[in-house]
Amino acid sequence: MTTVVPTSEEDPALAVVRFTAELSWADAGPEVAEGQVSRLCVEAQECMIQNRWLDLASLMLTSADVIFSKAPEKDLECAYTVICNLVKKPESLDQVHEMAELIATKVTQQPNDKPALRLKILFNLYNLLENPFSQFYVYMKALNLAVNGKVTEHVLLSFKMMDNFLKEWNLGVKDQRDLFLAVANILRENKGSAKDSFNFLVKYLATFSGEDASTTTEAKEEAVRAIVEFVKAPDMFQADLLDMPAIAQLEKDAKYAPVYQLLKIFLTQRLDAYLEFHSTNATLLESHGLVHEDNVAKMRLISLVDIGSEESGQIPYSLIKETLQIEDNEVESWVVKAITAKLIDCRIDQMNQVVIVSRCVDRAFGHHQWQALRTKLANWRGNISNVINTIQVNKITEDVTQGTQGLMIR
Numbered sequence: 001m002t003t004v005v006p007t008s009e010e011d012p013a014l015a016v017v018r019f020t021a022e023l024s025w026a027d028a029g030p031e032v033a034e035g036q037v038s039r040l041c042v043e044a045q046e047c048m049i050q051n052r053w054l055d056l057a058s059l060m061l062t063s064a065d066v067i068f069s070k071a072p073e074k075d076l077e078c079a080y081t082v083i084c085n086l087v088k089k090p091e092s093l094d095q096v097h098e099m100a101e102l103i104a105t106k107v108t109q110q111p112n113d114k115p116a117l118r119l120k121i122l123f124n125l126y127n128l129l130e131n132p133f134s135q136f137y138v139y140m141k142a143l144n145l146a147v148n149g150k151v152t153e154h155v156l157l158s159f160k161m162m163d164n165f166l167k168e169w170n171l172g173v174k175d176q177r178d179l180f181l182a183v184a185n186i187l188r189e190n191k192g193s194a195k196d197s198f199n200f201l202v203k204y205l206a207t208f209s210g211e212d213a214s215t216t217t218e219a220k221e222e223a224v225r226a227i228v229e230f231v232k233a234p235d236m237f238q239a240d241l242l243d244m245p246a247i248a249q250l251e252k253d254a255k256y257a258p259v260y261q262l263l264k265i266f267l268t269q270r271l272d273a274y275l276e277f278h279s280t281n282a283t284l285l286e287s288h289g290l291v292h293e294d295n296v297a298k299m300r301l302i303s304l305v306d307i308g309s310e311e312s313g314q315i316p317y318s319l320i321k322e323t324l325q326i327e328d329n330e331v332e333s334w335v336v337k338a339i340t341a342k343l344i345d346c347r348i349d350q351m352n353q354v355v356i357v358s359r360c361v362d363r364a365f366g367h368h369q370w371q372a373l374r375t376k377l378a379n380w381r382g383n384i385s386n387v388i389n390t391i392q393v394n395k396i397t398e399d400v401t402q403g404t405q406g407l408m409i410r
Helices: 012-024 030-049 053-066 072-090 093-107 113-130 132-148 156-169 173-188 194-206 213-232 243-254 255-266 270-287 292-310 317-324 329-340 367-409
Strands: 314-316 343-351 352-359
Touching: 012 030, 012 053, 012 072, 030 072, 030 343, 053 072, 072 113, 093 113, 093 132, 093 173, 113 132, 132 156, 132 173, 132 270, 156 173, 173 194, 194 213, 213 243, 213 255, 213 292, 255 270, 255 292, 270 292, 270 317, 292 317, 292 329, 292 352, 314 317, 317 329, 317 352, 329 343, 329 352, 343 367
Parallel strands: none
Antiparallel strands: 314 352, 343 352
């Protein structure tokens, strides 16, 4: 099998045209193949002379696509590297984008044929582009290819650079939505990425803030999904969801109002409220894949945090038992579970049958929490100011004392 090796005797693009043409016409016999190869090489040369780079890319892609299932991956990667480098030729950004669009579209047409290689080609193309709009287009094509070709493991690492991508791309709201939802869907299928999937889904829902009702409606299914994922996650206890327009629209929705009510229970109420909800909505919970026993366990931890934040530093065992609806011998184990989950910092006083709490997490961080934080910061600033003033006064007193002592010595 021939490997493309660019030399000084022939332009790399012509070498690729010749290689792909010879391979694609190899079964037609020498007489036919020779004529077709010559024709394609002449056509390619004309494109290069006339600076018709888009036409050249189209010609090369057509031949390369024909041999994709025949040629070794090393040869294909080399050929497509040359093709992708054609985007450096045009001076117009519009022409560059048109060429990038052509290449990306052609590469993703058969996602099940060497999908990992196709993905590698797309990322090579991405790295050659300088226009943020074109980069974003190719990246989204890569995500779609990864999903359709079932090779999403190759794009997971790129999600860690999403903040940098967003700064570079400067996307509009619509493109942000498409990106966040695509990433959330990919992570959802990846084992161990439930929390990351939820975070990108929340980013998606956040883009609907300030939108009119008709636009927000399109996020209804994803809003329900976010609630279900939050409730289902055993290690997520905080979420700023209730005030989001995309979530809030469910409160008065004929179909999804109970789902909103469930979220409200998990963010603002205690176990007794959940048990009452379950008594009339057991079928609804099952339809969303929610397990009652898991929900009860999560609500017990949440309820413990709730009473910890409301009591004046001490929680009697009796109150924990009553609120969590557990036996006496289970109280300490549930407190330990809350500590392990980093929901509270506390000390268990077995002698006095109380739990002494020093810190509790906030279940939601809304207006009330911001006001409390503002008050704490103001107090902290006042305390620091008092300390500084005290230090300055003491320094002045010390300087005066030392000066007086000096005069006495003299």
